[in-house]
Amino acid sequence: MSKEIIRLKDCTVAFDDEVILDKINLYFNDKEFLTLLGPSGCGKTTTLRIIGGFIKPTSGDVLFNGVRINDVPPHKRKVNTIFQKYALFPHLDVFENVAFGLRIAKVKEAEIRERVMEMLEIVSLKGFQHRKVASLSGGQQQRVAIARALVNRPKVLLLDEPLGALDMRLRKDMQSELKRIQQAMDITFIYVTHDQEEALAMSDTVVVMDRGKIQQIGTPEKIYNEPKNAFVADFIGESNILDGIMHEDFVVEFFGRKFKCLDSGFTTREAVDVVIRPEDIDIVEPQKGRLSGTVTSVTFKGVHYDVIVDFKGFKWLIQTTQLHHEGQEIGINIAPDRIHIMRKSEYSGMFGDYSSYSAEYDEIAEDYGDETEGSEDET
Amino acid sequence: MRKRSISGRVLMALVFVFLYAPIFVLIVFSFNSTKSRTVWTGFTFDWYLKLFQDSTIMGSLYVTLLVSAIAAVIATVAGTVAAVGIFNMKRRHRNTILALNNIPVINADIITGVSMSLLFISSAAILTKVSLSLSSLLGININLGFKLGFGTLLIAHITFNVPYVILSVLPKLRQLDNNLFEAAQDLGATWIQAFFKVIIPEIRPGIVNGLIIAFTMSVDDFVISYFTAGHVQTLSMTIYAMTKRRITPEINALSTLLFITVLFMLIIINVRQSSQEKKLKKLRSKLS
């Protein structure tokens, strides 16, 4: 792609012996849309705050265009931030909020007017310039925050879960809006979220983080199709993760049967994690399948059904458009290109079993995540 | 990220020296062996012993504590009830009542005191006249007149305490979940039961806070008592009378005792609060 603009070298952050970030190495290319994705407490917000200059890494370097900027205070950095709850100045109106950075940079009054109005137009807030920020809706406040950051023409825009406070519909609209603005302004966006769908939809590059470490970096497709370990496979979309044994290149065994796959480069008889996405499984007659099992629950999801199938005590999630019944015997087939092999990791065995599946599971997890995110930031 | 500047620390140190210098002087001279309040002549505990034998001081201390306690309790009950009423008013009425309620809080104490003494004096005069004419009319001896004393003092204290209680209870009522009351009734509680079992426990911090503020304001008050107490003397009034002549170190001893009591109370409250906070923090870190 294009040239590198920011690089984090061995960045570690620790508060009172608690390691928040563990030797992060990461670079950001100019003009890309990069997302830091992970559950709460994974260190994504901390990474963003290091770039913004609000936290100094305990050790390691931050480079901007190759120059070390560890000690440059936030107000001298060419990056701007969109804060989680926008942090609009309540005593200033919309115009003055957006003009804030320009006034500090002592830009001429006429130019301020011009640039602010232009920016308000870009974020579709023309005519709102004299409103108090408290009188705006969440979506409008969001746009003011975007305009306030972008009007300074930063090289890099940092976004800290900017859509977290918006409802579902508005969120979807703002996603495409943000993507549009990024392309129009032609600058780097570094975006923090715990919402994998959001990350996949908007990003050029996704960085998956957990426990203060980077788990995987790649394009959305690559992250989804070729997760590096059980954590990534489970966090991005739904996955059935099984213990398997790699017999030779392109042959993997699980549930006592050998399957063809497209993966190679493992040692003989290496224990591996096998990932099979729920939408990649074909349901057939029991006798025609490579494996057979019993349907234990069916949930209607609109486009498809979530079917939980018991295979010898291990429960799989299968997504299908056809209706099956609880107690029904079914067989399954899996195409070789639908099987993905991962090396064993510290996360092996923690995810990918749907024994305790419930349709609300994800939502509960997300709500919980939001709450702890707030308290994490205070530390 | 917190920055601590040296100049900030110096400023704080100076302010605290300023705030505590006279208190230090008070305490030191409560142990002075002569009545002098500027020359140190030797150490003694005598003033503490004499304090408990001084009937004027002990009497006025008793009056102060009595009127403060009664006024604080009455004001807390009345203020809580009034706060519930005000909370349930329409916005426009509520604002009017709150504006009225704020008068004793904002107004200068001397005006509150003077105006109340006018009311008491003139109504006493009217009542005396009325009872005189009634007596002559009915041929029996009726006396409705009264003198400024403990009663008027108590009324004055209640009057300036209630607004503080209301101001401390109202925010708690605002924080209340609107559905709590309905939920309690839905579960079979009557109006009264719901109020005592659900609302009161929820707003208790505000009520307790109001009680403490009311009691403190009462103990601390001089100006309003001065104009409304008549022949009764509160501790502040005794001290004021003494300042015209010379304060005996017994008063220093008394205020030293008060200071130490309050200091201990605050320390206990603080230690309890911070240990509670630590517990909460631990619990939270366990959860996450």
Place this chain on the structure above:
Amino acid sequence: MRRRYLAAVPHVIWLSVFVVAPLILVVVYAFTGSGGGFTLENFENMGSYTSVFGRSLWLAFIATIICLLIGYPLSYVLSKEGPGMQRIFIMLIMLPMWINFLLRTYAWMSILENTGLINRLLASLGVFDLINRIFDTNISYIPMINTQGAVVLGMVYNYLPFMVLPIYSVIVKIDSSLIEAAHDLGAGSMTVFRRIIFPLSLPGVLSGITMVFVPAVSTFIISRLLGGGTNILLGDLIEMQFLGNAYNPHLGSAISLLMMIIIMICMFVMNRFGEGEEQAVLM
């Protein structure tokens, strides 16, 4: 059920009888003479007290400014401390208020008197000898008690907490992300203070100003104890009309009425000044 607002009725009655009625009485007294009947005499008589009015307003004004100059930086510095330290410092600021304020003021007499602690300290250090030798004077003390300076000192001493507490409570509530946002937009520490922290703390400043000015302009204790007989203030004047030798409740009421008007004007100005800021605090 739906008439829960009735719970406020007793309080409304109480307020009318013991707050509103007395204030009306003050107005009535102010416009009547000792013989009854409407008169403006009380206000005409006040002309001779112009200097007292001027002095009261002036000293209260000076004390308020000093409280602000000390109290604002102090609140700001406090808000930068850790939460545990903040609680301790706030406690230390409130603690003196628990000692009877007459006594605290009286203690200042011991400190400021001609034979008081400061003068004794200076004398024992030989400061006066030194001065006398150099300037060929003959002083044995610095006069501090019974001056206007002592009165202002007493006001600042007694009312400083009333300035610190409201300002502090507004400053600590300012969302730290606002400060970060301002830094992010290029503002240095001074600019952040000028453009964000100060404007957002204005409501606290305004309530601090009223909370200091009102008691300062109406005090009669401080002036009596520290100002001596020559520096009487409005409060002294009122007190003398009601309980002192110059018994004249009609004149006293007129002065009280005027003082109330001064306070109302002061509050009104403060409210106008801070219009719209209230919203900022609520957010």
